[in-house]
Amino acid sequence: MEEQGLRSVDPSHELDMVSIFTSSNFDAEMEAMGVHSVLQANGIPSILVGASTLPDLEFQVQVPKADLEEARRVLAEAEANGPAAAAEAEAASEQAS
Numbered sequence: 001m002e003e004q005g006l007r008s009v010d011p012s013h014e015l016d017m018v019s020i021f022t023s024s025n026f027d028a029e030m031e032a033m034g035v036h037s038v039l040q041a042n043g044i045p046s047i048l049v050g051a052s053t054l055p056d057l058e059f060q061v062q063v064p065k066a067d068l069e070e071a072r073r074v075l076a077e078a079e080a081n082g083p084a085a086a087a088e089a090e091a092a093s094e095q096a097s
Contacts, residue, residue, distance in 0.1 A: 015065070016064070016065045017064060018062060019060045020035070020039075020062065020068065021059075021061040023059055024058035028050070028059040029050060032060065032061050033048065036048045036061050038078045039071055039074065048061055049061070
């Protein structure tokens with residue numbers, strides 16, 4: 001019998017985490033945080049993998065396999081729109097507050 005309040009586990013591989021961004025450049029942590037933020041802002045769950053205390057190791061951003069294509073689309077759109085779109089979105093969010 002399942003305890004009240006606990007959800008059953010989804011055994012499908014659609015929830016497996018896959019890397020959408022990987023870098024070991026000097027600014028990898030900053031880039032990964034930017035990618036993670038864009039995905040989160042668009043409702044795509046993601047996790048940041050890497051250790052700030054060991055900056056020589058790579059950083060990754062991972063998303064559920066089921067969200068991979070949408071994540072790629074969102075990141076491509078963000079890259080195409082560039083910094084001007086980011087500044088516009090930030091200004092709009094500040095006005096809404």
